[in-house]
Amino acid sequence: MFYKQLDSGKYRYFEKYFDEKRNKWRQVTVTLKSKSRVAQSEAKNRLARKIEQSKKVPTANELQKQIVQNKTVQEIYEEWIVIRKQDVKPASFVAE
Known part of the structure; x- marks a missing residue:
């Protein structure tokens, strides 16, 4: 000190x-x-x-792990869909 x-x-x-x-x-x-x-x-x-x-x-990694552990696969998929729609053109998104 x-x-x-x-x-x-x-x-x-x-x-x-x-x-x-x-x-x-x-x-x-x-x-x-x-x-x-x-x-x-x-x-x-x-x-x-x-x-x-x-x-x-808790560190940022520990918080992230807690958030992911509390979510279902469906919730994570829905979040991914929103992000994916912003990344690709509408025609490409429909084709997927």
Whole structure:
């Protein structure tokens, strides 16, 4: 954890961590009024909570899998038909 003093006199605390789901380095921040040991301890606790919350958020791939798992083949086919009609000419669509 590290911190920087802002122009307003407050301190912004930073924590970097590696998000294994997304395979990226992430950074969370918290702003407090002082840099005392008590404030630093509070910042560590808040940053740890933020990191835990961000790890619980599902990725785009996980959301997509949930959406697909909840749909029937008929629903997916109907969505595909709408997209396909836009991609091809009407005569080609009827021929399919």
